[in-house]
Amino acid sequence: MERKQVVRRVGLVVLVANAALALAKAGFWLETGSLALGSEAVNSAADALYSAVVVAGLYLTTRPPDFEHPHGHERIEPFVALFVAVGVFGAGIGVIWTGTASLVEGSYAATSPLAAVVLGAGAIAKYGLYRYCLGVGEEHRSPALIATAKDNRTDVLTALAALVGAGGAAVGFPVLDPVAAVVVGGGILLTGVDIVRDNLDYLVGAAPPESLRDDIVAAALEQPEVEGAHDVIAHYVGPEVDVSLHIEVQGDLTIREAHDIETDVINAIREIPEVDDAFVHVDPKELGEWKEGKWRDEREGAT
Template identity: 60%
Template sequence: MSRRQALRRVGLLVFVANLGLFAAKAVVWRATGSLAVGSEAANSLADAAYSAVVLVGLYLTTRPPDREHPHGHERIEPFIGLAVAAGIFLAGGAVAYNAVTTLLSGPVVVARGPVAGLVLAGGAVVKFGLYRVVLRAAEQRNSPALRATALDNRNDILAAGAALAGVLGAQAGIPLLDPLAALAVSAAVVYTGVEVVRDNLTYLVGGAPPEELRTAILRRALAHPDVEGAHDVVAHYVGPEIDVSLHIEVEGTTSLAEAHDIETAVVESIRALPEVDDVFVHVDPKELGEWKRDDETERLAR
């Protein structure tokens, strides 16, 4: 299955699942009046809204390259992640507002019966399944939009657990636990938004990839038998993909054709890493003395 098909299929699955969860929770909220269930319904509505945005965004970002976008459209993905974060913050704020106004309005009334607890427990199970599926797709396809969605699903599990604890505690004779659980849900929702913003800002501002990947890039360059050193190794995000530039040192007696072959082999080796998009390699004759001490490169090489 191609990356395009995989991302679009997962995006559609998330949208349908969130829409179904919202419908179930809204019905139960109307029947029971539980604020915790109502907050979870609001959270699921926000999830359905942002998953629709993600679905459209994944359609756009997986279009093939064209004249205006010769590298493709993958760089749209971090903006999709920020749209997800905006929806998450709105949902968290709405839940917190409802919980606080309920606490200030007087006695809290909670309906009896198992329905509220069952829908919250069922929602947590569905979210766990979504989390596993979406996270696996995000890692396999290097998708920040899906990674943001997976983070939201992970925290939704915790939020549903807090809401369930509030419902059960309230029905056990402590009704104050219901709005308090709603506040816990809002805190989990907002924390998810912070995580999503932090992750996607790295893609947008050209941050460095993880150290493990930088080490793999350097080691692939040094693995060529004719490369005797490397310096000025720079790897940074351009959208969700990584551009790499580096200098390699070779023997000064190497012919132009041989140097070209070395450069091509190093480029192809680094570009084989799934996260890497473009690689730029400058070949230096080692006798010119252009090498300069690079503590970071030496540390990664060790």
């Protein structure tokens, strides 16, 4: 199945699941009056809201290249992920406010064990969504789905915290209910910070990990005629990487031979999953542009 079909399908599954969880938690919150369950209902409602935005964003990012966007639309994905972060921050602040106000006013009371049951079921559902989104997001290099996975991972932890609060309130310790709501809100805020940190590199064109640069150079040096590589620049353009580098070849090659080598190097680098495009400059090795400390071929006879 094509990438666009997969990520769109995941987005729809997450939207439906979050909407169902929000409705279920809200219904049982009205039934039990649990603040912890109410905070989780708000969290799931925020999840459903931003899931709708993610679905729209994934539709845009998976559109094919066109005249105005010759490299495709994948660069929209980090912005979608940041929108997820905004929704996460909003939900976290709201939940902390509600829990803190309840603690200050002393407006809490024992609740039904049913709240704990609902929160436990919600935690299980969120863990399933976390594993599902993370697997597809990593396989298809989707920042938006990875951000959604991390939000679901935190939802598992916050649901467990809310479960402790609701359970404590059910057995005679009602103060644990608003305390759990505040803990839930703090966990939600931490998720927002994590999502922002992950996606800033995509937006500012940061360099990828050094291991990827090594893979790029290795792909270039696998070509028999390439004797060295230098001035390697790799940077994120959205979730994918653009590469430029210089390669060294024998100076007596014909233009056609040099062109064929350049094409082979570009194709080899483009086969690296993280790479979107590569730009290669061919240097005669006799010019001595190679710099000490840079990459050079170690094959026998290379100088």
